[in-house]
Amino acid sequence: MPQQDQGVCACARTAGAAAPAPVDARRRGILKIVLGSSLGVGLALLGAIGGLWSAALARFMMPNVTTEPNRRFRVGFARDYPLGRVETKFKDRFGVWIVHQTYRGQAQIYALRTVCTHLGCITIWQESEQKFKCPCHGSGFHRDGTNFEGPAPRPLERYAIRIADDGQLEVDRSRVFQRELGQWDDPASFVRG
Amino acid sequence: MHPESHALLATTAWWLGWFYAAVAALNAGAAVWAARRHAWLRAAAWSAWGAGLAAAAWFSLAGHPPQLPEPFKQACDDLLGPVTFTAGALGLLAVGYVLRRWLVVPAVAWLLLNVSLVWLGLSLSDAHFAAIVARPDNVPIVAMVYLLGFFTWAGTYQAVENDRRLARGQGPVEADYRDEVLVWPDVIYLELIGAILATVVLIVWSLLLRAPLEQPANPAVTPNPAKAPWYFLGLQELLVYFPPWLAGVILPALMILGLMAIPYLDFNPRGNGYYTIAQRRFAYLTFQFGFLGLWVLLILIGTFLRGPNWSFFGFYEAHDAQKMADMTNVSLAELFWVTALGRELPQVTASHGMLVELGQIAWREAPGLAALGLYYVALPWLLARTLLQGLAAKLGRTRYGVLTLLLLTMLALPLKMILVWTVHLSYVVNIPEYFFYF
Structure with missing residues (x-):
């Protein structure tokens, strides 16, 4: 009996090993297809949603309405700026000072950017001491923008300025001129006063 | 004294009264503690001191806090x-x-x-x-x-x-x-x-x-002083x-x-x-x-x-935005070429190509580069042979190098601070042409 049992068992084992294998493989195959396809569907969905989000984000970066001022704006006539004048009224809205000052023996009207060249704080014009002063680390700049005290390593920057068709001065904030790169010699960086 | 400082004094006097009272109580506690250990001299000293502080508390609560003499301030x-x-x-x-x-x-x-x-x-x-x-x-x-x-x-x-x-x-x-x-x-x-x-x-x-809440942020205005x-x-x-x-x-x-x-x-x-x-x-x-x-x-x-304006003020000084602090910066190159040698600062011209320009910059900044070399290379080398001989032998070359780099950088902070305050040094190496400053 035990031998017979063993025989039966061995028989069953061989049959079990030989016959159900393809069934199992088929089941797994179906499982793979279902799982794989759902994974594929999921990934595709994820990709699609991600793409939509990216597109929405990109659209968000270009708002319908901006409250930012124009990059080009007019600041009145050259005759409004007597020699030695530092005009501060455009600072709050446009971040710029209009200065009429002798630079290298030539009277120039130029637009100085109000951002400190050290770490980007907004500097303050001190009328009593005739200098621009940074409240963050104490950098000081002369009226022509030269850095003379504190840690600021280079002069304030100039924006492009020109005389527009109607004779007014027009500042263009999309172009910046740096003195240490020799760009203040560029005639677009000033208007003769 | 200004009238507004009188008003301020009236509000701080009350606080100061309780502050002195608290310090007096602390000293009374110290006196009791000393007395229980039979340190009679100390107990007497702390109780006398505490009594004086109690008097200061009394006067402060009555609106007359003791003040430092003006000449001292x-x-x-x-x-x-x-x-x-x-x-x-x-x-x-x-x-x-x-x-x-x-x-x-x-x-x-x-x-x-x-x-x-x-x-x-x-x-x-x-x-x-x-x-x-x-x-x-x-x-x-x-x-x-x-x-x-x-x-x-x-x-x-x-x-x-x-x-x-x-x-x-x-x-x-x-x-x-x-x-x-x-x-x-x-x-x-x-x-x-x-x-x-x-x-x-x-x-x-x-x-x-x-x-301390403030007004809504305005990108065009930086508070003065702007403190981190x-x-x-x-x-x-x-x-x-x-x-x-x-x-x-x-x-x-x-x-x-x-x-x-x-x-x-x-x-x-x-x-x-x-x-x-x-x-x-x-x-x-x-x-x-x-x-x-x-x-x-x-x-x-x-x-x-x-x-x-990030100016330096004493303890008892009014924080006046108009305080004049005259410090016109000079770079080490200017100190060396102009002040010490009485010559012009060597010219840098960009028109002859980049190599020539770099060479001219290196010549102009030679004193600063030499100073840095002396500080970071020659000084550790010298110390390894004199003062820190034992340490250098114990640590080995790499560890000694890292240690001296860190130590000298730490020491460089107060050194540079004092140089800025005394000779108004801006930068040791100052190359605005390539936005490099040290």
């Missing part, structure tokens, strides 16, 4: 500059180190605490001092100064005690500790008490001090002396990397698990210099002594 402001403050503070640290055996005597520490508290109380009756020190932003920093003082003292106390025992051939105090403490009830009770105390402090703090949160004020103060990429990126990274490098540089096994100074003199001094002497000192300067 004037002399303090005249004496206090960036150089005297930094050098004085570092000198005090050195004196404290030399006299540590004497400083850890409880009676001496108690006396010093009393002196500092009374000085704080007397100074708070000054409107300008109170405007800075009693500001809601700055009150926690005053508390931090006292906490730091206490913990430094407590650590030194245990270290001095251990050094004494080790010199006698005994083990440190910590060796006698039992290895085991019961979690329940010992630790849990302590934690519970700590949690309750912290909650009480937070509630009282938030009730008494108004949060207190824990960054040390870094902001560094930015006054160093270019942004150095003070904002390299130096903070070096601080973190340097702290991470300590286990590799310091393999002195002594001092593990117990307080000691004598066995770890070098490590102790380096840490105290770096932490108290640089980090905390810079935070204190930034918090209490910097005002509008």
